[in-house]
Amino acid sequence: MSTAPAAVRLDELWFTRCPVPTATGIAADRGTLGAEFAADGIRVRSFQDDRGRGPDERHFTHEHRTLIREGGNVPALWARSRGADTRLIGLTWIEERQVILIRPGDGPRSPAELRGRRLAVPRHPIAIDFWAAMALRGFAGALGVAGLRLADARPVDVPAGPEHPGQWAAELAALVRGDVDAVYAKGALAVESARRHGVEVGIELDDEPDLRSRINNGTPRPVTVAGWLLEHRPDVVDRFLAVLVEAAGWAAAHPADVGRILSAETGAGTAGVAGAYRVGQHLGLQLDLSEERLDLLAAQEHFLRAHDFLAAPVDVRGWADPEPLRRAHELAAHRRQNPAPAGSAAPSPTDRTGE
Known part of the structure; x- marks a missing residue:
């Protein structure tokens, strides 16, 4: 678990995800991201749920100092190749037909x-x-x-x-x-x-x-974080990732609920979701930074660079920081072994964005 001091006050934490299966989407639907930081006075917000605006370009450029993104690797690699101050802190692999x-x-x-x-x-x-x-x-x-x-x-x-x-x-x-x-x-x-x-x-x-x-835009799918946030509030990043780890575990035990959430996340009907995501694919929501997945992302970087989608090479392994995810797994394990007492704060089922 992270022991870094909370030296910088944080009022808002932003996240963004693509309209595809993500642990972030599961956690947002269940309200667990907002609940995680409510006692700290940190408002958790999503670009996707800022209804008064159109698409936010920062979803692609990652130009926000308190942003965590779970989405396609093409924009993530593109932003990094243009000098975006981001770090790679997790990868998923979900078969999407x-x-x-x-x-x-x-x-x-x-x-x-x-x-x-x-x-x-x-x-x-x-x-x-x-x-x-x-x-x-x-x-x-x-x-x-x-x-x-x-x-x-x-x-x-x-x-x-x-x-x-x-x-x-x-x-x-x-x-x-x-x-x-x-x-x-x-x-x-x-x-x-x-x-x-x-x-x-x-x-x-x-x-x-x-x-x-x-290998494609979503396989593997990266979780990236703004460098400022990781430097100044690593404890917040660790806790955010711990919520994603817990969301992936919850999804593995609740496939029927996952189908409903995926329909809402993707904008597709039940038939479309059933036709695209095969039984058991919720298991792929778990994050890791294994050598295999880093190799697959490096192969994607090479392809994108060869076809002129990147402004400069991206050193995938140099971009990756495994420590936040390691600490998040420790935190999630600690929580499983020491569950919160009955009656403690829990996410509201109607609070799906933490707003």
Whole structure:
């Protein structure tokens, strides 16, 4: 457990997460993040729940000194490559049903059949186009299973703007028109979008045994923290991570509740969630900084740099700090062995953001 003195007063603690399965999302839904810091007078807030505003660019840039982020590795690595003062303090790996979508009865049904095919690469007018990065990485993973490279296929840029609202809308429209032969997609909303557009799954990347074929924006998914917060209030970082460790443990014992929470987090219906996240995937919410996961993230960094998504190299191991997570596991274990007495403060079931 951290013994660092609380030398700097903290009034607010911010967090952000992507609309995907995260331990942060589980903890936010259950109100445990707000409850953890209530007695300290620290207000826990989320970019996603600041309803009066649109998307907050700081979710991608990490330009906030009290921010902890659990989300895609493309923006996290991009921000770090641009000099963002962040540290990597955890990684998760959750299978999100990564697929290659095709027109019914017309398209590649094996990685080898991607050779020479037109592959949709969405191009969004945003600072870090993680959508394009995901598509290129997904196709590269599928091609690699057959010993092929992106150069063996025909990536086709598909402009994605306001005229195509919704995830994968522009690519799926291009697929239906016949402008491309395949679309990479993943997650619950992808399952629903595929059904709406009348397309089908040609290749299931989750069926491949080699994790390297499924490296992408969310695999592995990093937890990062602002350097200022870690330097001045490591105790707060440790406790935040301990809540995530506890949330992951709770999720493993409550799969039905996890399904409800994932529907709220992803914005998808029950069918989309059930079609994307297979039984037992809640187990992947546990954080670690194992050599395997660091290697997988380093491979992603190399790919992103090779395709000009990063401003400069990122030393993944130099970026990682394992101490906060180690201390958080110690704190969570201490709490399990010494549970709070009955009647002590508990999170309100209606307080899902700590606000």
